[in-house]
Amino acid sequence: MCRGYYNCLSKLCKLRYVKEDFRGFRYCEMESCNCIEPQWPADDLLMKYQYISDVFIALAYFSIPLELIYFVKRSSVFPYRWVLVQFGAFIVLCGATHFINLWTFSIHSRTVEVVMATAKILCAVVSCVTALMLVHIIPDLLSVKTRELFLKNKAAELDREMGLIRTQEETGRHVRMLTHEIRSTLDRHTILKTTLVELRRTLALEECALWMPARTGLELQLSYTLRHQNPVGCTVPIQLPVVNQVFSTNRAVKISPNSPVARPRSLSGNYMAGEVVGVRVPLLHLSNFQINNWPELSTKYALMVLMLPSDSARQWHVHELELVEVVADQRKSKLCENGHGDWVDITPRICRKFSDHERSMAGSRPVQVAVALSHAAILEESMRARDLLMEQNIALDLARREAETAVHARNDFLAVMNHEMRTPMHAIIALSSLLQETQLTPEQRLMVETILKSSNLLSTLINDVLDLSRLEDGSFQLDLGTFNLHMVFKEVVNLIKPVASVKNLMVSLTVAPDLPEYAVGDEKRLKQIILNVVGNAVKFSKEGSISVTACIPKQESFRDLGGPDFFAVPSANHFYVRVQVKDTGLGISHMDIPNLFNKFAQNHSLGGQSSGAGLGLGLAICKRFINLMEGNIWFESEGLNKGSTAIFVVKLRIADQSTYSEHQLLAEVQANHSQANFIGLKVLVMDDNGVSRMVTKGLLLHMGCDVTVVSSGKECLRIVSQEHKVIFLDVCMPEMDGYEVAVRIREIYTPHFERPLLVALLENTDKATMESCLKVGMDGVILKPFSLEKMRNVLSELLKKRFLCQAKS
Amino acid sequence: MNVEQLKSRFKGHYDFMVAEKFLDEQFSQLQQLQDESTPDFAFEVVSLFFEDCQKIFHDLDRALEQPMVDFKTVDNNVHTLKGSSSSIGAARVTHVCIAFRSFCDEHNLEGCLRSMQELKRETALVKNQFEILFKLEQQLLAAGGSITLPVKPSPQSNDHPWFM
Helix, strand or coil, X not given: CCCCCCCCCCCCCCCCCEEECCCCCEEECCCCCCCECCCCCCCCHHHHHHHHHHHHHHHHHHHHHHHHHHHHHHCCCCCCHHHHHHHHHHHHHHHHHHHHHHHCCXXXXXXXXXXXXXXXXXXHHHHHHHHHHHHHHHHHHHHHHHHHHHHHHHHHHHHHHHHHHHHHHHHHHHHHHHXXXXXXXXXXXXXXXXXXXXXXXXHCCCEEEEEEECCCCCEEEEEEECCCCCCCCCEEECCCHHHHHHHCCCCCEEECCCCHHHCCCCCCCXXXXXXXXXXXXXXXXXXXXXXXXXXXXXXXXXXXXXXXXCCCCCCCCHHHHHHHHHHCCCCCCCCCECCCCCECCCHHHHHHCCCHHHHHHHCCCCCCHHHHHHHHHHHHHHHHHHHHHHHHHHHHHHHHHHHHHHHHHHHHHHHHHHHHHHXXXXXXXXXXXXXXXXXXXXXXXXXXXXXXXXXXXXXXXXXXXXXXXXXXXXXXXXXXXXEEHHHHHHHHHHHHHHHHHHCCEEEEEEECCCCCCEEEECXXXXXXXXXXXHHHHHHCCCCEEEEEEEECCCCHHHCCCCCCCCCCCCCCCEEEEEEEEEECCCCCCCCCHHHCCCCCCCCCCCCCCCCCCCCCCHHHHHHHHHHHCCCEEEEEECXXXXXXXXXXXXXXXXXXXXXXXXXXXXXXXXXXXXXXCCCCCEEXXXXXXXXXXXXXXXXXXXXXXXXXXXXXXXXXXXXXXCCCCEEEEECCCCCCCHHHHHHHHHHHCCCHHHCCEEEEEECCCCHHHHHHHHHHCCCEEEECCCCHHHHHHHHHHHHHHHHHHHHHC | CCHHHHHHHHHHHHXXXXXXXXXXXXXXXXXXXXXXXXXXXXXXXXXXXXXXXXXXXXXXXXXXXXXXXXXXXXXXXXXXXXHHHHHHCEHHHHHHHHHHHHHHHHXXXXXXXXXXXXXXXXXXXXXXXXXXXXXXXXXXXXXXXXXXXXXXCCCCCCCCCCCC
């Protein structure tokens, strides 16, 4: 029953009356109205709060499933849909419950209550079911979370690994490029530079250095660094402990930055030098390529030192060390794969055979700095050898040219020296011949003749010095002429006799009667040969006798003429002379016989002899002459102190009777001529100095000439006649120059051979004077003050020349 | 005094003259030219030389006294004197003549005068020496000896150069 002023909240109830029963509950009178009145008054504050809260709760409860549905619909992955449905139902019902509860704050009908109850019941059911479900679901949901975390970690790890692989791939690429660079050149410097540069770039190093073993093998020399291109002189002994440490393993070894091998780094006040790593680089020789496991067998290593930047706190990572080892060929290359995609160790395979097939099987080229270096080294070696050969060729060529120049120079020198030597020789010969004509005691005459003959011989010898060089060049020729063969022997023996008698040696000469008296050959050289041989016999004999025999060798004895390499071939025009010189002297030991004909070889058994006694060209020259005369010379001796025998055979041409007589006549004429040439010779002397005039006159008178003296040119020209053979002109006169007189005389007497000979009397022999004399055509000059010899010399020369001219015409 | 002593005296004086450079080898040449037909050849030549000297000195004195000295004449005279003295082997005189000539070339009057004095002195000296020498020679020849002055020492060689 309603009290009156409360309206029934139920819409169904239109009645306004609400009654209260005995209990105090208000109820609607109307039986159709089942409105129920809430217990508390609707305008109670608390009730109001509850009312508002319920509104919100209902709102929230309705919106939550909406949100859920919306977001689940949006996301594609959600495995627990039915849970969602269930959960949604639960929430909806809870919301409904609270929503319906809103109506119960005021009077409400029974329907609402029923609905409320229904909702609550449903809600309860669903909640229980959900609660039961959640027992299963929540652990699942939680495990999803952990799995998610796990997966995240895994993903992170994979990322990291990917990064690593990428860097490795990167370095692999670098290394391949490095290989390519290295293999593309055979220049060692480029290889090494590229290696170092690329390594530095790849690994971001501060410094890279390479120490190569020095040629001595005892130290390592700093060969390449990046900062300083070609350092000089830095060496490190190879026995350093750090070096041994690096060389003993094929891994890259960390080195202390203070060790001497890490020397070339910039010392610009770094406190923390970067870490240093060293690795050995094998240096191969060509022979190593044939062996299977080559890196282990090579003995020579170079040391590669790599330095990280200082003050960077970087450290050497494993993969970086691996890279370094691979580059240095110490690690089997992992960066190659064969066709099947496996990582494979290809190094031994490559070294066995460098066939293309195998190489292609192995995949891309290995990093072989060592191989490249060795190739480069081999090429360098061969190029160096070639350069050396070229240099040697050039040097040889130069030496050859120098030798030729030297030979030319020697020949020139000899020619000049000979001239210089011949001039005094000539003087000696001329003067001795003049001396011969003076009054001499027989003793003196013999001496003078010996002097003359010796000097002739000496002059011949001087010629021979030149000849020997010509002999060696092969351009020598014998002077052939007719001569008296018997006389040659006699002269030689006569020459030797004085010396031999001093030594108490007896010299005997035997000339076979069937030996021709005259022969055609080189008289001087033959004389020289005989003299040399006989002289040696005398020299090397202290006592006893020397016997000289000359004969014609018998036919049978041809065979034993000095050995198998001599063949005597007699012919109609020629004959052989065999000369044997036997002495009882020191003898020759058998060992020395082969050396006798060597130039300057001393006979060792002659220890006590004066030095230089055995040395010389004598026998060598003799042998050469004898060879030129198509003969042979050999020595026989029974031993030391048993004497020796020298035998030689030469070939001479038989002298023609006619040639002989002509020669003899000429010789006689010359002899006659040289004897008496001054007696009655009509001469004219022109000199303005009274004293000089007198001296000259006296001198010429002494010589036997018929002398006329004049004191002026005019007088000279006045007096001179065809009869005067020689005119002496003083060319230092003031009035009329001797030269002018000479010119005039030449003009007067034009036929050359009948003109008087003109001799200039000079006070000095300077160039101007000589030239003037030559210009006017003086036949001779003589220097004041002159001696008898000088005068004789000049005159005899002039007259001989004149005679020869006359004889020829 | 016997021949040997006279010989040694003569030789001694000759050696002295050579040592003092009064004489050189040329005189021995003159000596050599003496034979039977000309026994006094050397003496005659030397006498002629000194006669010439007198004449030349006279000419020289006159030339040098001139206000304008004709050096050419002086030179010619000295040249003649030089030739003569070298012909007989009077070495010192020749040397003075050579110096005299160079003064003439330079037209050095004072030098010429000095040389003149020196020349006269030297000539007088060598004349004395010659007189002594010839006297000694005469004494020697009178005693029956003879002497030949060495022309030039010949080189002694004990080696037998053809033994090689």
